[in-house]
Amino acid sequence: MSSILFSPPAPFSLHPHAHLSPSMSILRRLHLNLRTRRRIATVSAAVRQDTTFWTPAPLSEVEPVAESLFHIAIDVSDAPDLAASHSLAGQYLQVRVADAPKPSFLAIASPPKLAAVRGVFEFLVKSVAGSTAEALCALKRGDVVELSQAMGSGFNIDRIEPPEKFGTVFIFATGSGISPIRSLIESGFDAEKRSDVRLYYGARNLKRMAYQDRFKDWESSGVKIVPVLSQPDESWTGESGYVQAAFSRAKQISNPLAIGAVLCGQKQMTEEVTSILVADGVSADKILKNF
Structure with a gap:
């Protein structure tokens, strides 16, 4: 009886002129399609993020109104389109603060008519340690932040x-x-x-x-x-x-x-x-x- 010796398989490599079996060809296409979809998803996410239009605006008021809660008013009088985007109670927007890791979503506390008449957005902000909200509450009058347009359908x-x-x-x-x-x-x-x-x-x-x-x-x-x-x-x-x-x-x-x-x-x-x-x-x- 002849004996058969088993040795550890060598690492797989493909000769440049070798032909793929149908199953290997399918696996390779699936792998490439998955990588392509991931790249497309990453690019799409970046594009979506880049479509946010940011408007710089100065703070006109920053003051504590309760424990851990601050009243913050932002002057949008020089941004009429931004002011007009707030049309319904319950809408919110994003606020971006320099050196903060990411924007913060904040509900607008003032009625829409305040933006129309005085050019002001008001917020009630809870200061949470390590958050963008905390960085916002630490700012002073005259400091500039960036705002997105108001969004959401509000209270219908x-x-x-x-x-x-x-x-x-x-x-x-x-x-x-x-x-x-x-x-x-x-x-x-x-x-x-x-x-x-x-x-x-x-x-x-x-x-x-x-x-x-x-x-x-x-x-x-x-x-x-x-x-x-x-x-x-x-x-x-x-x-x-x-x-x-x-x-x-x-x-x-x-x-x-x-x-x-x-x-x-x-x-x-x-x-x-x-x-x-x-x-x-x-x-x-x-x-x-x-x-």
């Missing part, structure tokens, strides 16, 4: 119009999610013509609750403010816990077909409030979000 208030048909509107916000809600309230959505408009606004405590100085004006426009504190001090006598729990305790839904809602803030809150409303018969189409 037409879906809960006319006010006579949708007399009840529940509004929910947590933390810096109050930013686009401020834009909505100050833009006006006929709150005074509705029978029950309530804003459930959640924060850890009063030190972290922005826009308290605007509550009186919001109430006079027809919006009842319900502050909800998750970690209040002993002197607090208002609603405590989470926004969704406070709403569940107080809600009285007799005609769900006459109810609209607007939500912005922490994901768990928006999901749970949506579930509560839908379970009570409110149409998902009448629950507005800005994303």
